[in-house]
Amino acid sequence: MPQAKPLQSLLALSALASPALLAQAADTLRQVTLHPQGATIERALALAPQAREARFSCLSPELVADSLQLLPAADMGVGEVRLELKPAELLPECERGSKVRELEHQSRQLQAESEALAVSLNFLKQLTGKDLPPGGKLSETLETLRRQTLDQLQRQQALKERMEALDRQLAQAREQEGDQRQYQVLTVPVDTVQGGELRLRYRSEQAGWTPLYRARLDTTTGQLSLERRAEVSQSTGEDWSNVPLRLSTELGRTQGGPGYLSPWLLDIRPKEELARREARPLPAPMAAAAPAPAVQMLKESVTVAGSRARTDFRPEVFVGEFATEYAIPTRQRLLSGAQPLQLSLGKEAVETAVYSRVQPQVDSAAFLIAELARPAGSWPRGKLQLYRDGLLVGETQLFFSGEQKADWVFGRDDRLRVRRLPERLDGANAGLISQRQERQVERAYEVENRTDKPLPLLVLEASPVSQHADIRIEALLSPEPQAGDWREQRGIRAWRQTLAPKQTQRFSARYKLSAPADAQVTGWR
Incomplete structure (x- = not known):
């Protein structure tokens, strides 16, 4: 009986494999759109021909379940969605793109540097008299060894302090991410002959961006430039490494409406009812309620070693009827729970009238004012930093109210x-x-x-x-x-x-x- 060739045997085993197994490729993060109050996340999964099931893992445990949308390819059918919360230990494919992971990486680097210093110190300690040169060079060699040993010991002490500080940050970050050591896993039966791409879109309230602005006034030329900036952050627990990012001015899911307009009714009260109200005794005065206890809000901050990441770029701007979107040209790495990332959204020259304002009944001082109308485009409310000739002179809120002009105060005018x-x-x-x-x-x-x-x-x-x-x-x-x-x-x-x-x-x-x-x-x- 002839023996089967190895290649033919491999093809036969592949044919017997379950189609569902062929569909279990990892999904990719296709797009993240950040709103001032939340984020819209889009993932994509490539399905093999004859696939029977699709599986999206490593999803945020806090995703908005009723926002799930499946966007199948043409001629692809999808069944009932099943969402299950699983611990991270059961999902080895999930990389924790979080502050914990970043701090753990820094800890391993410091540990490697500490071991290298230990090897260097051990070598210096093992030097014996037979290794030292004779004659007049002995004192010079001993001085060199002393300086090198002192330098190594000082570096070792500084490294120890850095490792202790990093351990404290790591313990605090692990405590904060305790609930994020689990992920949502979405599975859905599919019916496809030729395979194709299945996209998943959902929302998360644990991400967003905050508008920031910088107004720079040149008092020599009277020119005013306004820079748009964005502070982006996420605490979804997901790994947002090398992610395409878009920023939208749309708030996303907003509640409420214009409300109910009540009719204005005028009536004359009957004399009998008025007489009864006048004859009714007045209620006894109530004792004054005790004042509510003051609540002290404590701002908790966690620092990560290293400088704050800043990226300057010129995004592509899409102006829609109801919102404006900024497509960031470079992919971003946004860790869960880490410090916010600052992005520049470009700057533009703004027409303004610059003058000094005096209100003597209020203050015996003059203030430099830039008066401007609302520039074209979308300008969400945000913090505005005011720079006069390169010097930060104040902060306020950027808010344009209708057609009313805005007055920005660029400090006292001592002229x-x-x-x-x-x-x-x-x-x-x-x-x-x-x-x-x-x-x-x-x-x-x-x-x-x-x-x-x-x-x-x-x-x-x-x-x-x-x-x-x-x-x-x-x-x-x-x-x-x-x-x-x-x-x-x-x-x-x-x-x-x-x-x-x-x-x-x-x-x-x-x-x-x-x-x-x-x-x-x-x-x-």
């Missing part, structure tokens, strides 16, 4: 000196016939330009506003301010002009107020 002169008050009665009380108020300010170049200036004054027909106000402002209220704020008047070099400008406001003599006027000074 101007502001003097607030004493306020003059004079009050009297207008006489027995008119039966009115009067008050006269006079304010004056001086603003000096101490530089050798012209400076644009805005001075704001809060003028009195009558809330009653019997309250009369006469105002005289010098020089003549801009017409109307500043930005439609009642009573706020504005002087806007450019101060010449070394110029001192005086601003004054005189008010004559009158009201009935027996009236109690709020705001009366």
Whole structure:
């Protein structure tokens, strides 16, 4: 009987193998889209012809189960999805792309360096007198050995301290990732003849990105550049190594709606009901409730050895009808639970009006203001750092409200000196016939330009506003301010002009107020 050739035997065994076994290739992380509140993750699995089952392992234990979507190839059928939580010990194919894994790698490197130092010190200790040169070179050789031994011992002590600090961080990280030592495994029966790709898409609330901005003002040219940045992080427990990343301004799953608009109903209460309400005794006053205990929030931080990762790049921008997406051109390595990664999303020049603002009634100081309208594009709310000529001078929140202009304060403007002169008050009665009380108020300010170049200036004054027909106000402002209220704020008047070099400008406001003599006027000074 002829013997089967080895190749023919191997092909025969392959033909007898279960089609389901041929389908158990590892899935790949195809795409991660981060939102300000969550992430959308997409994985892909290549299925062999005649495959009967698909298996996605190493999924986040905290994934949103009702967000699972299976996207099969053409002519591929899928059955009922089964999701099972398994410990990491039963899933050797799952690499923990986490802070624990990173710290363990650093610990192994330090251990190897420690062993190398031990070998070097052992060699120095084993040197004997027969190994030393005779004559006058002995003292020189001993000094060299002393310096080398001291250097090795100091390095060994420093290395020991680093290893102890790393062990503390590792213990803390392992405690935090205690629940993440397990993974979700998704299995689903499939029906495919030619095989193909099966994609899985789901959401996780343990990842996201935070918008950050940097505004840089050049006071020499008056130019303002605005840089978009993103701080991305994840604590899903998944391995996000070499991952294609997209950032979306869409919030993802948002709840709520416009709410219910109640009708405005007017009615006249029946006299019988009104009489019953008036006859009802008043309830006894309740004792004041004890104040709630204050809760002290402690911010817990875990540091990882090494500098914070930063990547500068120019992403591809996709502007949609409801959101904007940034496609990061390079693949990223984002560890679970590690420090956030900062990414640059590009910068652009912004049209702005730069001037100095003075509000003497509030502060005897001038502030440098950049006034700008909302730039084109999507600008989610986020922290804004303000740089003036390269120096960080403040932080605020970037938030554009409708068509209203934004004012960014780039610190005090010491190029101007502001003097607030004493306020003059004079009050009297207008006489027995008119039966009115009067008050006269006079304010004056001086603003000096101490530089050798012209400076644009805005001075704001809060003028009195009558809330009653019997309250009369006469105002005289010098020089003549801009017409109307500043930005439609009642009573706020504005002087806007450019101060010449070394110029001192005086601003004054005189008010004559009158009201009935027996009236109690709020705001009366």
